[in-house]
Amino acid sequence: MTVQSRSAEVIIIGGGLHGSSAALHLARAGVGALVIEKNYVGRHASGVNAGGVRTLARHLAEVPLALASRELWYRIGDLVDDDCGFEQHGQVRVAENAADAEALRARLATMTAHGYTHEQWISPEDLLALIPALAPTVQGGLIAREDAAADPYRTTLAFRMKAASLGARFMEGVRVRGVTRDGGQWRVDTDAGVYTAPRVLNCAGAWADRIAEQWGEPVPLTAISPMMLVTLRMDHFLDPVVLGTGRALSFKQRANGTVLIGGGRRAWVDRDAEWTELDFRSLAEGARTVCDLFPHMRDAIVNRGWAGIEAAMPDEIPVIGRSSRHETAFHAFGFSAHGFELGPIVGRIMADLITTGATDMPIAPFRIERFSDAAPASGPSKEQDQ
Ligand SMILES: Cc1cc2nc3c(=O)[nH]c(=O)nc-3n(C[C@H](O)[C@H](O)[C@H](O)COP(=O)(O)OP(=O)(O)OC[C@H]3O[C@@H](n4cnc5c(N)ncnc54)[C@H](O)[C@@H]3O)c2cc1C
Known part of the structure; x- marks a missing residue:
């Protein structure tokens, strides 16, 4: 894969902490991701938040992920070659x-x-x-x-730098305008041309519903600040x-x-x-x-x-997992003002899902289908990998 290549093994939409963490964990698994970011990495919620590394007062569904993420935070220097300003004072x-x-x-x-x-x-x-x-x-x-705090912008950049050092590519100042299926590949239309990949990951933060909608999965996301x-x-x-x-x-x-x-x-x-x-x-x-x-x-x-601009879901927990409509599309968004702490583990979960089809973490509560369970959406049934 060259720097100019218009294809990648995975295209990640959004260069916040979650997109950067997924790119890092994919790179560690030997999978080359291309992260496309419309502004610059860390420009939105991931770079301007309070830096709280908090397991305290979490939604019950998030507790296992928060505790597993905190374990990664304790070894953050091993993961990204930077201590990210991490300080444990509870x-x-x-x-x-x-x-x-x-x-x-x-x-x-x-x-x-x-x-x-x-x-x-x-x-x-x-x-x-x-x-x-x-x-x-x-x-x-x-x-x-054992809770803590870290420097948000420095953390997001550290994930990006480490991911890039392992082969991930980052394009900044490029907006994704459309993500559609095209002959067994995903066609990602941007204002810098078309990119293709067999798999795509939606980490578009407060704009992620726009991507989900294109995949036939409307979600009640609210942009909060x-x-x-x-x-x-x-x-x-x-x-x-x-x-x-x-x-x-x-x-x-x-x-x-x-x-x-x-x-x-x-x-x-x-x-x-x-x-x-x-x-x-x-x-x-x-x-x-x-x-x-x-x-x-x-x-x-x-x-x-x-x-900062952040995505909030009505039940205040994120969407994490595979698309309900496409075997080769994945979501990680909607962190509802507490996703910084989860960054390290969610990147690992997404890389596991994308590379092996499974994760050892309990992510069922975060499935995107929860917004359509009451009224099944009409439209194409789940498409298989090609
Ligand atoms: C003020 C504030 C304080 C907070 N404090 C804490 C805290 O103490 N602890 C905690 O755990 N969490 C906290 N949070 C929440 C946390 O910051 C977020 O949950 C987390 O950073 C979300 O990361 P993300 O990668 O999903 O989103 P983002 O960082 O917003 O990244 C998404 C990226 O996608 C890009 N994008 C979107 N659409 C497109 C497109 N079409 N094409 C290309 N790029 C696109 C955006 O430009 C953006 O950079 C806080 C949030 C805010 C705003």
Whole structure:
């Protein structure tokens, strides 16, 4: 395969973390992928997120994947030759009041009933000993001590660089306009001409429904735009990532002293224009939560805010797996604002599915058919490999 070749063994649409991770795991299996990215690798959600490596508070269906991914995160340097800014200080979900504490105890009971031990109760005293800057009124919380955080853009680039070093190709600034079957191959029409491959993978993030639709698989994807704020540098006061329970908050201090504030508050977004606008009223509400939990943050100075464009599914879990219509087409999208942590394992799952037809991870809950189970779509039945 030459650099100029217009064919590849697999074409991946989208150069976020999931496309790059799939390309890396495919390259490790000896399969040459071509990643086509309309902007640049890491331009969207994968490059601008909060970097949370979180198993805490996951949807039950995601827990096995999140735990397996965390194992890969612990060996991220072996995987991509870069530590990706990975730091393990744990993540803690704080109860601000009795209702929060009750919700967290119910969550813990669910985790225990399923045999999971990675989320543990932390008493108010232990929580305040761990994070003295917290308001003394906190009622305890749930902690995942082995959770962590990493640098999102650096991580995505590290996956890309390692994949490229093993033979994957990346085309940036090239938009995929159509992905159709043509004589036993996939024909990928782009604004830089036609590319072909026997297999295709849809990792197109907030635009992935457009690809799925072309394969006869409409999905109710919404483009959302979570917002982030970052402060000027402050004296060190926090190691773990802190999450809210009744109120949206994700809060962490980075190694350079700046404080990163997120938690799911959303900007206005137009995905076609690739435009977002911060909602300052909502950010002000978020700032109140921050100051209630960390009173000294009243003196913090916000330096910058931004928003990323991300795909959300109605059930807030992604689509991962083979197309319901085509044996040779695959999906990994819809990570609903928590897909960064899953990047390492989902790339491995997709490479396994593409190269062997199977995966050892429980991905049934993520099948794309769940959106059409109630009303089977009319149209062609599943096409076989040719
Ligand atoms: C502000 C924010 C904070 C977040 N915080 C966290 C966190 O702390 N922890 C966590 O686990 N997750 C977090 N997330 C979620 C996480 O960032 C995403 O779930 C994850 O990055 C999704 O990766 P992706 O590869 O699916 O999508 P993306 O990174 O969006 O990549 C998809 C790519 O496909 C390209 N593309 C789309 N259509 C086409 C086309 N037709 N042709 C060519 N290219 C195309 C796009 O340009 C894009 O680059 C956060 C997200 C945001 C926005």
